[in-house]
Amino acid sequence: MDNSSRSERTRNAVLEAAITIIVRDGPNRLTLDAIARESGISKGGLMHQFRSKEAVLKALLERQTEHFGRFSEDYREKHGANSAQPELVTQIATLREAMSTKHSIAAAILGVMVQDPSMMVPQREKSAQQVEVIKREAPDPDLALLRWLAARGMVFTALMDQCPLSDEDRDRLFARLLDDDQWKTKPGDH
Secondary structure (H helix, E strand, C coil): CCHHHHHHHHHHHHHHHHHHHHHHHCHHHCCHHHHHHHHCCCHHHHHHHCCCHHHHHHHHHHHHHHHHHHHHHHHHHHHHHHCCCHHHHHHHHHHHHHHHCCCCHHHHHHHHHHHCHHHHHHHHHHHHHHHHHHHHHCCCHHHHHHHHHHHHHHHHHHHCCCCCCCHHHHHHHHHHHHCHHHHCCCCCCC
């Protein structure tokens, strides 16, 4: 195996270990020593790839953001034309995917928020841009934002282990949030 392949493999093992620790033990338990133990990589090997816990979190957030960015693009391409509000349904579908993915962006975000909230500035800016698109394409911007926030709320309450809903309940509610026909308003309703 060449050096770049070995390096990439080590990076992936470190990032998988980091997200496992965040999900299993909570973001406060994430340390370089814990990552080394979880990944089976020596601390020296770990530090060759990442000089600090912050560097691990930044790489983790970037990786997860890229993954779900690709998911969003694919979803929009395949399903966006079927909706009058393609950005809204794409974001709701992406949130549903994040919730159902074992090592989701939500866990990476939680780890980053605990460690260094300033790393979330690009995510906040991206969300603000998405909100503007959602509002522009919606016949009822307030209703569209409520749908989007409901989806985000389900993800974050589940992440914080505060969601009393079963998986079936969440799946049913996500399906309803995605169904534009259930959210049509009559002129003068808003």
